[in-house]
Amino acid sequence: MELDLTWILLGLPTAFALGWIASRLDLRQMRIANRQAPRAYFKGLNHLLNEQQDQAIDAFIEAVQNDPDTSELHFALGNLFRRRGEYDRAVRVHEHLLSRADISQADRQRAQHGLALDYLKAGLLDRAEEALRKLEGTSYAGQARLARMAIYERSREWPEAAAVARLLEKSGEADFGVRLAHYQCEQAREAVQKGDSAKALEILAQTLQEHPRAARPRLLIGQLQLSQGQASAAYDSLSILFEHNDMTAPLAAASFAQAALASDKAASASTLLQAHYQRQPCIDVLDAITILETQNPPGSTQGEAATLQRYLDHLQNHPSMLAATRWLNGAQNEVGELPASVKKTLENATKPLARYRCAACGFEAKEHFWHCPGCQSWDSYPPRRVEEL
Structure with a gap:
């Protein structure tokens, strides 16, 4: 009995001492980890400021390993992966955040938005659309709707794009009347x-009624x-564009001249075109005027002389x-018949000048686009040729 009591008396202090030592070791480990996490975080921030994304990612990964519960580090990693084009890794980071039950509702919405951007940048439009729909009713709803509208435009789903545009208008984001007319x-x-064609005319008539x-x-x-x-x-239909001096009237000049000749209204059309040309000199409008002068009556020598003089007058100014x-x-x-080589040289030289150029991205095309195929603007x-810009 004395032996047992002795062991008890010896064991209690020993156990206390061992527990104290273990607690000190745990505290030491925690202090080391806490020191390492900020150090790794600031190291990553320094690399990021120096535009060293590879080193920044390595540092943030180290920081996440030291402190896996910090959501901000996960968001930073996800954004970096997306910027580098590593969309699969960015998706995994944001999906991990969404699977956690301990993050706030605001962070959950932020992670959902990040996941939608990952899919969007990766070109996975179906998944991006699904992810964006889940943001309805959140603080990211406006951004999500704009992104969805862009998706529908790229996939040429015009009724869906129009529905989202109306939602944006209703929420007071902006006026999408012109965009709806384009759709x-x-x-x-x-x-x-x-x-x-009957359905097309019906749609266009309704569009004019809604957007006169x-x-x-x-x-x-x-x-x-x-x-x-x-x-x-x-x-x-086309004369109204010239009567109102619309900026897009030059796009209708050739069709307007053809319609005037076919309907015996060349004189009134020429008056409208010349008035528009005086306000906004343009090669397309000038071409339409010369068509009316040379073909009404056909082969008129006086008309051909007037045409040549019009081009000379245009060249002077x-x-x-x-x-x-x-x-x-x-x-x-x-001047005589031009040699074939001269004609070909002139044709090649003027082709680039007759194109249309996007003011947003510089994409050039033979025809005029209302929706740029390059930048989607x-x-x-x-509505003028490259030479006239």
Whole structure:
């Protein structure tokens, strides 16, 4: 009994001492970890400021390993992975955050937004759309709707894009009236491609009713009417663009001249075109004027002389390779027949000048685009040729 008591008396202090030593070791480890985490964090921040993303990622990974419960480090890592194009790693980081039950609602929404951006940048539009839908009713709802609208535009889902645009308008984000008009015009174009001109005209008429100041639906209506042999109706539709001095009128100049000739309204059309040219000199409008002068009556010598003089007058005030080439082509009686090599050289030289250029990204094209195929911007193409910009 005395032996047992002795062991008890010896064991209690020993156990206390061992417990104290263990606690000190734990405290020491915690202090070391706490020192290492900030050190790794600041190291990563320093690399990030120096634009050394590889080193920054390594430092943040080390910081996360030392303090796995810190959500801010996970967000930093996810953003870095996405910026580097490592979308699979960024997705894993944000999915890990969403799987945690200990993060706040604000951080959960932030992680959901980050996951949607990961999918969007990776080009996984279906997954991005699904992730963005989950942000409805959150502080990221406006951004999510704009991103969804961009997705629908890229995939040419115009009714869905219009629905989101109306939601944004209703929430007071901005006025999307012009964008909605474009969506309807795109649907009309698709109807024409499918051979349903009646549906296209119905859509465009509704668009004009809802957006009476929009120029594109009026232009499309006129061109569609002209293609269906309704020259007089096309003249009436397109003439409004010139009467209102619309900036996009030069895009309709050639169609307007054809409609005027077909409906015996060349004189009034020429008056409108000349008035517009005086306000906004433009090679497309000048070409339309010369078409009316040379073809009404056809082969008129007086008309051809007036045409040549118009191009010379244009050149005096607006030096233009396009105008000079047109003058040379029409002045063969005065300068003689141009050699084929000269014609080919002039044609090659003027081709780039006759293109249209996006003001947002510089993408050039032979035809005018309302929606830039390069940067996806709307109304970024000026209705003038590259030479006239």
